[in-house]
Amino acid sequence: MVRRLSFDGRRRFVVSAFVVGAALLVWRAVYLQLSETDVLQGHGADRYLRTVELPAHRGTITDRHNEPLAVSTPVSSVGVIPSKLTQVRGRWPALARALGISGQELSAFVQSRLERRFVLLRRHVPPELAEEVMRLDIDGVELRQEVHRYYPAGEVTAHCVGFTDIDDNGQEGIELAYDEHLRGVSGSKRVIQDLNGHVVENVESVRAPQPGRDLALSIDKRIQYVAYRELKAAVREHQARAGSMVVLDTQTGEVLAAVNQPSYNPNNRKQLRAGYFRNRALTDTFEPGSTIKPFTIASALESGAIGVKTMIDTGPGTLRVGRHTVRDLHDYGLLDATGIISKSSNVGITKIAISLEPGQLWRMLAGLGFGAATGSGFPGEAVGRLQHYAAWRTIDNATLGFGYGLSVTALQLASAYLAFANDGMVLPVSLTRLPERHTGRRVMSRSSAQTVRGMLEAAVRQGTGALARITGYRVAGKTGTVHKLARGGGYAEDRYVSLFAGMIPASQPRLIAVTMIDEPARGEHFGGQVAAPVFARVMRDATRLLDIPPDDIAPLLPQNEQFLTRVHTADLPPVIRP
């Protein structure tokens, strides 16, 4: 008899094993579906959903007539995915050749960044190069869109506008000062990507990018250009170390031009040397010398220390004050205030200055803004130095009277001359276009301001500022020639700063300009020889550009042809073009 085999136990075992297995799977499925949905969906989404950053446009900087001075445009940057690029080593030489780098450089670059997902290899490439690289069609090489900042006016506006770094952050000048205003807020959006990282579909916008706001400067590009051209020519002609010029609108206090030498091209800063990017007109101070004398006279007129007709004996051309001797170029004898200004007599001004109570002159100079920030908000702007009169010695009153012992910037000097142009009122200066006129602040009486303006006119008509004359216009202004401080202390005998501060038309000034030439080295060094002609050349063009009517038309009328020819050939400086 054959024993009947029973597989019951075995069958039950197998079936129950299957049941348990199936139950486990079902339980696992239910568990994943119910309690871990979010996590798992997130993991899934990570494979195809990407949040892409949307760069925001940086605002444009324009001049006062909306001519662009700094514009952002998109450019491509070449980036690589190291993990993919290593698969196609055979194509590396082609890529290196296209980008103009050696094979070793490329290989070193990629090898040192193997763990990175994506790196930018070459930033801000020209469009043609970007196209060429893409035509190579190498796996792992991609283009990224970035923005690049261009400065169409180049070196002419370089110092005022400043520049940004490669990531579009302001680094210098207005770009830095108004970075918050110009900068946009980048946005982001979610997209669906395929395996190769190409965008298949835009899903939703997370945050819309907010473009930066535009900014209009007070600069008039045309006047800025003329000033730059003439300053550059003058600095080259006199082989000077540096130079600055500031042009102000007297009615609003806006800076129409601020130029400096040496300058640089903000679009290509490879050769940039330290010091080239300093906006000297605002950041560098100098002793203003004789250009301060009109304020000393105004201060004396205000206090009643002298009258317009008071005669002062400047003979014999020297004067001892304490241990120091003040000198004039010649013995001018008896001079009234007009004579002292137009001859720029140090002895005469010293006699007036020491007759003043110390606080008097200090209040005038401090009221004009010397030793304080102009409020332009420019990064690195210097405040200059004006010591409080409590710390003065007798000689200080005298030296201050002819502009030594204090230091100013070209912009401060120009803004102080607003007082003479605006009948005693000064205005805060501005580097940006003002929506409305500021109210002024009175620093001297109307009559003192007008009287001194008349003296400044005489200084140009028949005094040291003769080369600042412009046919058809009445010009008022003051020259300055300042000894520079020597390194070992005291003043250097052979190093000068040549200055001219003037306004036009003198009957009702519209423009003020200060020209500063640092260390002219060609023999001529007087402000009247070096700085005044620059003023004349710039203002001749500026009056034409701004349609400022002549206020001295007699020499322009046909019946005065004889006089006119004489003026034209004899008195005007030869025009030197760069």
Added chain:
Amino acid sequence: MTRILCPLLVGLVVITSLAITLTRHQSRKLFVELQALEQRHDAMNDEWGRLQLEQATLGTHGRIEERARSALNMTMPSVTDVIIVTD
């Protein structure tokens, strides 16, 4: 009561689910359209920037002055050439 309410609710569920699908689809379509328009806007903006730059480069004062003097033989009128008309 339930006999009426049940099919009604089922019907409503069907209708709303269809409506959701529809609006979802529409919003996708509109977003794609918005994206396309934004892209066009950006492209135009870029073009505008480039044109501005080009104009500014061509209109550089130095270049105009140079062209006026050399190519067109222009000069600045001297004071003698100007006739002032007064009333």
